[in-house]
Amino acid sequence: xxxxxxxxxxxxxxxxxxxxxxxxxxxxxxxxxxxxxxxxxxxxxxxxxxxxxxxxxxxxxxxxxxxxxxxxxxxxxxxxxxxxxxxxxxxxxxxxxxxxxxxxxxxxxxxxxxxxxxxxxxxxxxxxxxxxxxxxxxxxxxxxxxxxxxxxxxxxxxxxxxxxxxxxxxxxxxxxxxxxxxxxxxxxxxxxxxxxxxxxxxxxxxxxxxxxxxxxxxxxxxxxxxxxxxxxxxxxxxxxxxxxxxxxxxxxxxxxxxxxxxxxxxxxxxxxxxxxxxxxxxxxxxxxxxxxxxxxxxxxx
Numbered sequence: 001x002x003x004x005x006x007x008x009x010x011x012x013x014x015x016x017x018x019x020x021x022x023x024x025x026x027x028x029x030x031x032x033x034x035x036x037x038x039x040x041x042x043x044x045x046x047x048x049x050x051x052x053x054x055x056x057x058x059x060x061x062x063x064x065x066x067x068x069x070x071x072x073x074x075x076x077x078x079x080x081x082x083x084x085x086x087x088x089x090x091x092x093x094x095x096x097x098x099x100x101x102x103x104x105x106x107x108x109x110x111x112x113x114x115x116x117x118x119x120x121x122x123x124x125x126x127x128x129x130x131x132x133x134x135x136x137x138x139x140x141x142x143x144x145x146x147x148x149x150x151x152x153x154x155x156x157x158x159x160x161x162x163x164x165x166x167x168x169x170x171x172x173x174x175x176x177x178x179x180x181x182x183x184x185x186x187x188x189x190x191x192x193x194x195x196x197x198x199x200x201x202x203x204x205x206x207x208x209x210x211x212x213x214x215x216x217x218x219x220x221x222x223x224x225x226x227x228x229x230x231x232x233x234x235x236x237x238x239x240x241x242x243x244x245x246x247x248x249x250x251x252x253x254x255x256x257x258x259x260x261x262x263x264x265x266x267x268x269x270x271x272x273x274x275x276x277x278x279x280x281x282x283x284x285x286x287x288x289x290x291x292x293x294x295x296x297x298x299x300x301x
Contacts, residue, residue, distance in 0.1 A: 001042075001045060001046055004032075007032050011030070011032065016060075016070060016074060016299070017065070019060045021060050021220060021221065022063070022220050022221060022222045022272075023220040024269050025070075025298075026068045027070075028072070029072055029073070030073040032073065033076045033078050034094070035078050036092070037081075040077055040093070040153075041159065041182065044056070048157070053070075055298055056075045056123065057075065057077060058120070058122075061118075061124065063296045063297075064273070064297050065269065065298045066297070066298065067269045067301060068299065068301065070298060070300070077093060077121060077123055078094045079092035080099075087191065088188065089109065090185060091186055093123035093185060097121070098116070098117075098119070101202060104190060105198045106195065107195075108193060108195045109193070110190055111145075111188060111190040112188065112190070116202040117209045118130060118223075126183050127183075129144045129167075129170065146188045146189060147164050147187070147188060148189040149162060149164070149186075152182065153181065153182040153184060171228065212256070214260050219262035221261065223260070224259045225293060226279075235258045237283045238259060238283060241282045241283050241287065243283075246279070247275075248274045249265075249268060250265035250266045251264070251275045253275065261276065279291065
């Protein structure tokens with residue numbers, strides 16, 4: 001097996017910030033790009049074989065990388081091959097959901113349009129069981145509903161094909177949070193529908209998100225920071241505590257959606273972490289609720 005230090009495209013002390021939606025984060029000791037699922041499996045296996053800490057980076061959403069960076073190997077997952085087989089979409093885990101939506105619309109295949117505008121890779125979507133409000137804006141649609149199977153690299157280095165049940169999907173949760181597993185590719189089972197109807201749903205979802213949530217074109221962010229509290233809503237609790245526009249350094253609670261902490265002016269990870277702590281304390285004091293982050297904290301802070 002090839003050593004991590006022998007990878008031809010290995011970078012050293014590579015800043016991670018440009019690869020994240022937050023635009024925050026220090027350097028990775030080592031950084032490589034995996035352009036296929038075989039390269040992804042090889043990189044993960046090599047890191048494991050050398051007991052080197054590693055992190056698989058997709059679109060860089062839903063994470064906050066520490067200012068001191070990552071001690072180990074960051075694997076930038078750019079495995080983006082995909083194809084259709086009737087109503088099945090087989091996509092490598094580095095594929096971006098937005099790209100798959102575009103191609104699914106052309107094929108008249110419905111399912112992924114519910115996640116339009118969410119900057120996620122396939123791997124990240126499975127990790128978090130990506131979700132968005134259904135067209136009725138009351139119930140929730142999860143990406144797990146559309147997954148038939150997946151090829152994974154398990155902890156022993158073996159590749160297996162697993163079914164939907166394997167992932168034990170929950171709200172913002174899957175088995176990937178609890179076991180060291182790398183998703184190589186995913187098979188989605190989609191439904192036939194006129195392309196015009198699918199496109200209408202894409203447009204409606206993008207419009208809703210633009211109105212309700214801060215967009216990356218406005219300020220860098222990582223998406224919702226805190227987990228949903230059923231029947232209450234983290235954003236409403238933050239708003240009620242009077243924290244809208246609260247700012248620490250370059251990080252601020254969004255005025256558009258208070259469950260977003262945006263990077264307004266070269267924010268550091270320390271700024272964001274401090275603001276998260278303040279929000280948690282103030283909400284606890286104001287309403288008694290404990291806000292739990294849904295984002296992942298990566299590297300050294």
